[in-house]
Each structure stands twice: as C-alpha cells, then as structure tokens.
Amino acid sequence: MLKLFRYLKPYRWAVAAVMALVLLQSLSELYLPTLMADIVNDGVVKGDTPYIWKIGGFMLAVTAVGTLVSIAASYLSARIAAGFGRDVRSKTFRKVENFSLLEFDKIGTASLITRTTNDITQVQSVLIMMMRMMVMAPMMCIGGLIMAISKDARLSLVFVGAIPVLALTIYLIASKGIPYFKAMQKKIDKLNLVLREGLTGIRVIRSFNRLEHESKRFEEANGDLTQTAIKVNQIMAFMMPMMMLILNFSSLAIIWFGGLRVSGGHMQVGDLMAFLQYAMQIMFSLLMVSMMFVMVPRASASAVRINEVLELQSSGTEQGAKPSAGEKKSAVSRYGEVEFDRVSFRYPGAENPAISDISFRSSPGEVTAIIGGTGSGKSTLISMIPRFYDAEEGTVRIDGVDVRDRSVEELRATVGLVPQKAQLFTGTVSENIRYGKNDASDEEVRYAASIAQASDFIEKLPEGYSSPVAQGGTNLSGGQKQRLSIARALVRRPSIYLFDDSFSALDFKTDAKLRAALRSETTDATVIIVAQRVSSVMDADRIVVLDDGRIAGIGNHKELMATCEVYREIVSSQLSEEEIA
Amino acid sequence: MNESRGKTPGRGPGGPGMGPGMGGGMGGMGMPVQKAKNFKGTLRRLMGYLRPQRTKLIAVLITAILSTAFAIYSPKVLGEATTKLFAGMMGKIQGDPNATFDLPGIWQIVLFLAALYLISSLFSYIQQFLMAGVAQKTVYGLRNEVNDKLGKLPLKYFDGRTHGEILSRAVNDVDNISNTLQQSLTQLITSLITIIGVIVMMLTISPWLTLILLLTLPLSMIVIRGAASRSQKYFKTQQAELGQLNGHVEEMYSGHKIVKAYGQEENSVAKFDGINERLYESGWKAQFVSGNIMPLMSMVSNVGYVFISVVGGIMVAKGSITIGNIQAFIQYARQFSMPLVQTANIANVIQSTIASAERVFELLDEAEEIPEASADRAVILALPRGDVAMHGVNFGYKEDAMLIENMDIDVRSGQTVAIVGPTGAGKTTLVNLLMRFYEVNGGSITIDGADITRMKRGHLRSLFGMVLQDTWLFNGTIRDNIAYGRIGATEGEIVEAARAAHADHFIRTLPEGYDTVLNEEASNLSQGQKQLLTIARAILADPAILILDEATSSVDTRTEVHIQKAMHELMKGRTSFVIAHRLSTIRDADLILVMNHGSIIEKGTHAELLSQGGFYADLYYSQFTGGSAKASVG
DSSP states (O other), X not given: OTGGXXXXXXXXXXXXXXXXXXXXXXXXXXXXXXXXXXXXXXXXXXXXXXXXXXXXXXXXXXXXXXHHHHHHHHHHHHHHHHHHHHHHHHHHHHHHXXXXXXXXXXXXXXXXXXXIIIIHHHHHHHHHHXXXXXXXXXXXXXXXXXXXXXXXXXXTHHHHHHHHHHHHHHHHHHHHXXXXXXXXXXXXXXXXXXXXXXXXXXXXXXHTTOHHHHHHHHHHXXXXXXXXXXXXXXXXXXXXXXXXXXXXXXXXXXXXXXXXHHHTXXXXXXXXXXXXXXXXXXXXXXXXXXXHHHHHHHHHHHHHHHHHHHHOOOOSTXXXXXXXXXXXXXXXXXXXXXXXXXEEEOOTTOSSOSEXXXXXXXXXXXXXXXXXXXXXXXXXXXXXXXXXXXXXXXXXXXXXXXXXXXXXXXXXXTEEEEOSXXXXXXXXXXXXXXXXXXXXXXXXXHHHHHHTTOHHHHHHSTTGGGOEEOGGGTTSOHHHHHHHHHHHHHTTOOSEEEEESTTTTSOHHHHHHHHHHHHHHTTTSEEEEEOSOGGGTTTOSEEEEXXXXXXXXXXXXXXXXXXXXXXXXXXXXXXXXXXXO | OOXXXXXXXXXXXXXXXXXXXXXXXXXXXXXXXXXXXXXXXXXXXXHHHHGGGHHHHHHHHHHHHHHHHHHHHHHHHHHHHHHHHHHHHHHXXXXXXXXOOOHHHHHHHHHHHHHHHHHXXXXXXXXXXXXXXXXXXXXXXXXXXXXXXXXXXXXXXXXXXXXXXXXIIIIIIHHHHHHIIIXXXXXXXXXXXXXXXXXXXXXHHOHHHHHHHHHHHHHHHHHHHHHHHHXXXXXXXXXXXXXXXXXXXXXXXXXXXXXXXXXXXXXXXXXXXXXXXXXXXHHHHHHHHHHTHHHHHXXXXXXXXXXXXXXXXXXXXXXXXXXXXXXXXXXXXXXXXXXXXXXXXXXXXXXXXHHHHHHHHHHHTSOOOXXXXXXXXXXXXXXXXXXXXXXXXXXXXXXXXXXXXXXXXXXXXXXXXXXXXXXXXXXXXXXXXXXXXXXXXXXXXXXXXXXXXXXXXXHHHHTEEEEOSSOOOOSSBHHHHHHTTSTTOOHHHHHHHHHHTTOHHHXXXXXXXXXXXXXXXXXXXXXXXXXXXXXXXXXXHOOSEEEEEOOTTTSOHXXXXXXXXXXXXXXXXXXXXEEOOOHXXXXXXXXXXXXXXXXXXXXXXXXXXXXXXXXXXXXXXXXXSTTTTTGGGO
C-alpha cells in the first residue's frame, strides 16, 4: 500500500495542503465548544446578553471558515485521488502493453484485467477515505487532547483510563473478527465457484442427472458461508454497544470528577461542558481510526497486486535488443526467408522444452505446414518468428539475420499473423481490417476482404464496411471473425504469413475458396501454416511434423507417407484410402 | 460478491453530545440508485421471507426500541447533574455562604445513568446479535431457493442470457438483500425511533429552541438535494467512462498477442489515455460534489448549534431554562442530524434492495420445465437398446420460425447418425431435443418405442452419454471428474475408463496423478487432455446412446488418433449421434443429417445424398477438389 503511494509524489504539495486544511477544519470544530464555554462562563453566569450575541456571531464566523476550509480540502482530495488513480492506471496499462507474452502469461489475462481496473479503483476510493477520515481523525484526537488538557489537565486523566480500554476493546473484537472475515471471503468465493460451475456445465450436469448432487454441493457451501456470516455478525454485534458503553461511562466519569473539581472551585461549569464535548471528539476519532483498520487491509491486498504488475522485471524481449541504426537498415528487406537453426525453447519453470532442436528453412513463395499433436509445440514454434518468445538455444533467422538483432517493431511489421482465436476489437469492420495497416486505403481494405472471402457477408451487413463490431466480435459468427482476422493480415501485405490454425471455424466450401484465393495472393511471401486437417496441408511445399516438440519428419505429403510413421498415423485417422493416394 | 457499499456499523444512538459536526464518512452519498418497478408488491413479498423469523424479529424490534429509548432519555438526566453543579456555582458566585454543591444528588444521577447506559448497550447488543441470525438465515433460504430454481429452469432460460447476468442476480442481488437485512433494517428502526424520541425530548425542554432547530431542517434538505442531484450526474458519467475503460482494458489484454503482432501498442495506449483523462475529469467532480455533502450538512448543524448556544444562553441568563437542559438540548440537536442523514441514506439503500429483490423474484417466477411424468406412471427402460425414432417432429426456438418441420427418422440400436453442416448450423438443436433440454413443438420422439415425455428427465438423460466440444470439468480432482459419470464407481473402474480413453498415461505424468485438482478454469490441463477426461467420463457412464462432437478444433492429430480409437471403441454396440467433422465418419454413418441455418435440409446415406446432388454433395466435393473444379455447384 505505502509502496504504491510513491505515485502520490506529484501531488505532495496538494497532500500537504489537504493536511493543513483538515487541521484547520478540526481546529475550527474544536474551537466551537470553547466559545460555548465562554458563553456559559462569562455570558450566562453574568447575564451579559450582548456578550452572548457577540460570541455567537464569532461562532458563526468560525463555522463559515470551517466549512470553506473543508470544502477546499474536499476539492483538493478529490483531485488528488482521481489524479492518483489516473496515473497508476496509466502506468499499469503502459507497463502491461509492453509485456512480452511470457510476462503476460505469468499473471494471466483475467488477473491483469482485474488489476488494471477493479484493484486500482479500490485503492483510489480508499485513498479518498484516508484523506477525509484518516487525516481528520488523528488531528481531531490530538487537537481534542490539547484543548482538554488546556481546559483542565487533571481532569484529562480520565482519558488515561478510557483510551486504553477503548483501544483494547477495538483490538480484541477486531482480532477475533478479522480471521472470520477472511474465512468468509473464501467461502463466498467457493459459493460463487459452485454456482458458476453449475451454469457453465448445465448440459453436462443435467445429462448425467446430477442435479441433486450439485444442489447438495451448493447447500453445503451456502450453509458453511451462513454459519461464518452469523458468527462474524455476532462478534461485530459487540462492537457498537461496547463502544457506546465506554464512551458513556467516560462521560459519566468526567461529570463526576469534573463535578468534584467544580465544587472545589478549580473549574467552571462552562469548561466542564466543553470538556465533555472534547472527550466525545477524541473518542469518535479513535473509532474512525479503527474503521480504517477494517478498510485498509482490503485495499492493501489490491495494492500488492498492482505492485506486482508494476515491479515485474521485463525479460527484455520487448525493450532490449534495439540494434543501432546502421544495423537496422541493413536488416530491412522485403524478402522474407525464414530459417530455424537448431532452435530450442522452454517456458520458464518448465521441466521439458516446449520445442527442441528445430531446424528448417522456408523461402518466399513456399508454403510450409506444421502439423502435430496437442502440446507438440506448433503454436510455440511460430511464436518465435515475431519474437513473442526468444530461443533458448539456436537461432531464428529472417533473410539470414538473427531476429534478436532486429528491432521488434520493424520485425513484426513484416509479419502477418492470423491467430487461432480470431480476436477482433470494438470498432467498425473496416477499422478492424485497418488494424493491420493504419493508413490502408478503402480499396486496399476492400481487396483484402475479398481475398479473405469476407466481402460477401460484409456487404450484406446493414452498414457494410462501417458496420460496428461489438466487443470481442460477439455480433459475428466464428467463421466471419476468422475471415476478418485473415483480411487484417492480408491488408498489410507482409513478407511472412503465419496462419495458426486459422481456418478451423470455416466450413469446407469457404475454406477451399479462401485457399485458392490466398494461393495467388501470397506468391511472393513465405507462408507458414499450423493446421489440423491433413486435407488442408496435403498440397503444402513442405510439411513439418512435430511430435513432443521435436521434428518427427519433414517433407511433402508423398515423402512423409513413405517415411514418417507419425504422419501416416495422423493421415489414416482423418482420410480414407482413396484420399490418401 | 463485492461490497457494493461500505459497511457502516449500526451505530446505536445516545451518548452525550458528540461535539460539533462529525466530518468524513458517507462516501457513497449522492450515487445514483436503481429503482424497483413494483415497490410495494416486492416489499411485501420480501417481508414474507421474514415471516418464519417473526418472533425473533419482534424481539429485535422491542430491544431496538428499548435501547434507543434509554439512550434518548439519558442526556436529560445528565443535564440535571450539570444544573445541580451550576446551581452550586451560582450560589458561590452570588456570595451565598450556605450554597453547597449537591454532590450526593449528583452521585445518584451518575449511578442512575450508569444503569441506563448498561441496559441500553445490553439491549442494543441483543438486538444486533439476534439480527445476525435472522438476516443470514433468511438469505440462506433465499439462496437455496434460487439455486433450486436454477435447477428447474429450462435450458431456454440459460441460453437466452449471459452467465454474468444470471450470476449477478443469484449473487450480487442476494448479497445486497443480505447486507440490508443485516445492517440497514435495524438502523432504520433505531433512526426513526431516535428522530421521534429526540423531538419529543426537545419539546419537553423548550418548544422555542425546538422550533429554531427544526427551521434548520429545510436548509439541510436543500443542501442534500442540490449536491446529490449534481453528483448523480457526475457519477453517471463516471460510471460510463469506467465502463469504457474496463472494456478497452479487457479487449486489449485479451488481444495482447494481436496488439503486439500488429505493433499497435502506441494506439492502444493513446486511446486508453484519452478515456483515462475523461474518467479523471468526471471522477474528481463526482467525488468533490458528493464530498461536499458532509461539510455542508455539518455547517447547517453547526449554525443550529450556534443559535441554540446563543438563544439558550440568553434564556438561562433570564432564568427561563436551566443550564443542564441547554446542555441536554445541545446533545439532542447533535443526535438529531445523524439519524436524519442516515434515514435519507437508508431510503436509498432500501430502494436499491427492493430493486435487487425484484430481480431475484423475477428469476424465481420464471416458467419451469414442464413437469415430469409422475413416478408410478413414468416409463423406465431397464435394459435400454437405444432405438431412437422421431415422428413428425416440429421444432423452432421461436414459434414463428420453425427450424425442423415434420421430421421422421428411425435409428436402430447400434447405428451411427452423422450430423454435418457448416459451423453455426445449429447442430446442438438435435442434442437439445433428444435429451429434452427443449420441448418439441409437435410430433414425438421415442426411445425403444417409449415417448420421451413419458419418462423422467433424469432417467431419459441417463440413457445418453455426451462428449461435447466445450468440455465441462469442475473444480475437483481428476478422479472425481471422471467418476462424475457414474455414482459409486470404484477406483478400478475409473482407471479402466481413463485407460480406454487414452487418458491414463497423461494423468500419471501429472505430479499428483488422479488426485490432481483442476483449478478454476481447468487451465492446468490442455484442451485435448480435458477432452480425454470427458470421454473417460462418458465411458464410465456406459450409456445406451451417445452424442459425440468430433471436436477437431480442440483435440488434434496425434491425440485425436487416440481419441478416435477410444470413440470407436465407445461407439460399438451403442446408438451414436455424431456431430461429424471427419469424412470417414460421415461416409460410414448409417444416416447423415445435413443441417444448415438451424434446419435439417437433407437426410440419407452418403451414396444417396451424393446422387441427390444437393447441399451435401456440394460440401463434399468442395472439400476435395480445392473448390476450383466444382465451383459451379455452389
């Protein structure tokens, strides 16, 4: 939590101003009882009505100042908290945008989203509370103590008794309650999990006829939660009555001992009345502090999560390895020959390499297909080309230059990637296609769409190319999304195409048409395809068969049928006799 | 279940004057509130849930009244002590040698007050203690009811809504009700009693002073109104900006790879900064305006305080009122503004609670699945063969758009039916009908000659085994997930099923083997591995009829070889409906159903369909000729 507050630095003067203003505000609040004491002591006792009016006017002025001051404080703290939230949010987002895929996967998409959104909002709202209450409370407490002692130091001894009792009670109740609060959060999560599973698996649950079983699971989780919730609330039921009791008893003590001092002539009645009010302010400020203790842990969990993101060491793939200008120039070419030279890679912490000892070369105008079983490393392999991951051993070269010697930016500009999951963004259809090339002309966009077999359906949309795409492309079918994501790659006319199982959502017919159109479009480019259907890789110039991260065979369909056992197995599972021939 | 509003511990009223304006707090004030459509009806229905607890509730009410009443009475008693002190002092000042301080009298008052405070606190504790049970038990019942209801709703309900939408009713809304019952209800009671009690006490002290105080009320109302309505506007824009920001973050993060691949980081950050800046603008304004409510309120209350001090002072000086009463009055005035603010706040809370309750009740009122055949009449197939037939079946998700019309099929035990068609052709429709997730609009479906509507749903579904593309596994061990297929399966059977599904090997390579706990998204297994587990589950269930999805997009090549072998094994002797992706499966099928846009457009064997030269033939040829030669067919 405190660590995160380093981002408050630009606002340090404003924070100081808020503190000063809050101090002023507390002083004005504390000054009112003092003035009231004057009314009683000097005005009422002596029956001096003009004096009472005079002090009354003064009190109004103090109130006005107090209000102005607190509005100013509220203005500043709103600006600080919102500004702080904005800064941290922006820093986090920038940081994450620069994460390599490795770093990104370390935390996970869902968690990163929560951290950038909810967690920061949470910290921001606690910051506001802190500036309003947490600053106020100690000021009130200290101010109240000073005023009380100045009115009557001996009577202030009451606090010596009351404050420790109050603090101890808060501590006891909190230390009993907090473990239950934590347990409750876990049980709430558990209940939600059961409920969510029940929703996502509804067909399975019903088909296995396990409704009762699921109901029982839910009732157990629910009952468990209820027990804890009751317990928590019963413990917390102690809190307020105990607080009030302590407060009330200390005021009784003040009245009694104060009464003794008044009767002894050491104190005036007005002062006693003011003293009572100070006592209440002190005690209530302590209560507020205790409330902060409940809120801060929740926010600090958020703060820890945000810090994790901000402090994650970048592996250097994204930032590092920027070659000097001269080198960069020499690396630029529109050729696009891809070469893997004994490349191995393992995910951090993984025992076995995801791919090992991969060597092959693919030249412009050639189609290289990669086929293999689950987890055989196909996607990892093509991720090495745009440097989503860097090789652990060996080198990936493009046109003879190690990819690590090229700037990431320039390298990726030569690559057109079509991922497995067609990811579209909010915007129009043409904006989504233009994602591949910001300055693409309308003709270029239309042309790319027509190659990708997307123009038919786009033109049928109510607003054609200006039709909106919803978040995640939910208003389009899987096949439509995939075609748009292919058009997006086509529009940039890259020298290297990477298709990561990009045709899976297309029906046979569209798939075939698209392939035919692509063939003429990509004659000058290097095309690397990850595929599932043998029928779609059969006519590739080169098929790389992966098995457990190693190359099990390279060659065209005919060669592999003759030499590669793994390939034959795959083929026979998918095609019947005459198709194999 | 996120805390939508900060916990404001139910602060019992009472206690002597708590000094001028309590700054801070009330961060949530001025936020927009959701309103219920039918406030009264929903409220009454919600009350119904409290009825079983009514004795306890009455006890809560009584203790609340008592604790509040005692607390309200105490300042006046305390004032008497001050009056006695003041009298003594005045006597001294006026040089009356006989003037003494009535210390024994004060002591008595102190003792009396101590008793009052003790009793008040005790009652307040009892009240909150009881309420904990009442609130939580009520919510427990409500939650179970919601869950049971979810079990009884037809699939139509779930298909028409996002999970988020349903979860928000079952979780957030119920939680909202729970918080209100726990905190706001008793707060409302004590606040109302306090307001009334305080007014009564103030009137007994001085009607004039009371009038002064009540005059400040409209002032505070105006202040709250003005600030609240303005801040609501800002909160709304803030909410909208936040939504946009979250949307952008979600999109950019889930598309991280694409953003990188296309080098769009700068654009993405620029867009983010734009939204972030707007969020900042509306955010600080919302905070500022709502943050001003408290200072303004306390100003109004302080102005009242000043007037009471002044006017009261003059009245004491004139002897028309005692000093203790003024002190008491000041305390009452202080106690007055707090419950007022609270009541205003609670009014909002209650409105949003009723809106929540309404949404929950809406869910509870949804139409359930058509009731099952009664137990004694229900058909039970002891030895199911797996003959499936449809006679003149009509079906459509909407009444006016029939997808299947007058369909007859007759599948005998052990036969294979392939369902083919482009993605999104609505192949799950058939699954929905066979397993009676949806009801047919006309005609009938029979299994072994018995109409499925005459069977219990549970029994009907137990005849089927299902391996779908979207695997569903729950948060538990691998063993439990496989055993889900059959209640009471032995360890040996589980391992046997896993072996048959070619899953045993990979399971044993996991550090914990069969005891490996799948995490929440089951992301510790690959898609293919998950698929294998669901096959093992189906194998263990040993159904008469299978519904398979040849899910090529999640399980591929090598693993697929295994899966296919396992599936072949599984299909032997069982009637199978296969959502087919592989041509070998399709061609060997006894019956092919060709679907497009949700309807079955052709049916027959491979040879029959080819000779028809329709959609299927087109599909088939386009796959194998690269789309060039037979383009004319399309």
